[in-house]
Amino acid sequence: MNMATKTIKDVNLAGQRVLVRCDFNVPLKDGAVSDDSRIVAALPTIKHLVEQGAKVILCSHLGRPKGEKKPEFSLAPVAKDLSDKLGQSVHFLNDCIGEEVEAEVAKLKDGEIALLENVRFYEGETDNDSEFAAALAKCAEAYVNDAFGTAHRAHASTAGVTKHLSPCVCGFLIEKELAYLGDKTANPERPFTVILGGAKVSDKIKVIDALLEKADTIIIGGAMAYTFALAEGRKVGESLSEPDHIDTAKFALEKAKEKGVKFLLPADNLAVKDLDFGAGTVGESKYFEGNIDDGWEGVDIGPKSIELFKAEVAAAKTVLWNGPMGIFEIDACNKGTFAIAETIAESDGISIIGGGDSVKAINMSGYSDKVTFMSTGGGASLEFLEGKELPGVTALDQA
């Protein structure tokens, strides 16, 4: 952790309007929160501010609505969940900027809480647009960033707003995450195995270069594996892949050889037809070794890969896992993810699991109490491990 970053403990925000950036990017199912880990993780900071007598104005993104006001990305279900958890009303506002929002926020009494609508309903958020940042900052005086999962993004609500608010400090969650990850990953107990999967291929494939300097073994599953399969000249059918990143994948494979880092790709994959994510169903399914035929979509690692990966995980002294091995939200595609979760649970080593969906997966598997540390950030924890500065942290006041 950057030890000089000021924290919520260094300031008294009683009576002030405080904009609090949280990572409430939580999975939803049928309009309700289906994994509340990130909400629970934000509670200590929120409770502290309420007890101190601040006027608490929460903001967050949810999903990637790309500047459009799409109702399925509304934070309204989070307001409900949060109200229940706090036993206190959380006033949900239908927008995040504008005169109406300012008027509503001005009515807050000390210790009251409001939640603004999804900041990514405006393009200015991800563009870190200075006008949007100024508009967002208008409702508050002080700023607390506790969105560890989004700390690797230099967006208006994580970076731009700090130009307009004072003080700007981090909350308890960011402080805890940086302290733990800094401590355990600076000199990890070896063998150190990193497992990467999930769907955010372009974000996470770039991190592998730096991980090759730190890890003894890298295991690739999830959709990430199909970009590597393309790099090895294999066919992937309809599987999610990012052909723009084939060169990055080739480079990583070469570098792993040169450095003697074990680099494991799936030996087999489960592929399906007619996947319906909403309904949670698949049509025909079949295992493929090597090429995946046209018309088939890779959705999980297969039994041979599970055995291969399990042996490696069992031998590790430190395991960092970000990104599920398959589309674990669908029962037919969850075996790989849950098998890795089980092996991690059985191991005596240190296990760190990061990322919104990875945490949801470990919770669903029933093994979460066997994990050493659950991080609310996937991409953020990887970039931190890479040694990169996190813009959401560096933008804050430094002592």
Ligand SMILES: Nc1ncnc2c1ncn2[C@@H]1O[C@H](COP(=O)(O)OP(=O)(O)O)[C@@H](O)[C@H]1O
């Ligand atoms: N083979 C695959 N094809 C498509 N999506 C996949 C595949 N494997 C995993 N996923 C999806 O990846 C998502 C999680 O990815 P990501 O956001 O990168 O992880 P995290 O939130 O843990 O950082 C899950 O919703 C899962 O369904």
Ligand SMILES: O=C(OP(=O)(O)O)[C@H](O)COP(=O)(O)O
């Ligand atoms: O879910 C998140 O990251 P993660 O999937 O790496 O854990 C964060 O909320 C950041 O979201 P983003 O990757 O859309 O910027």
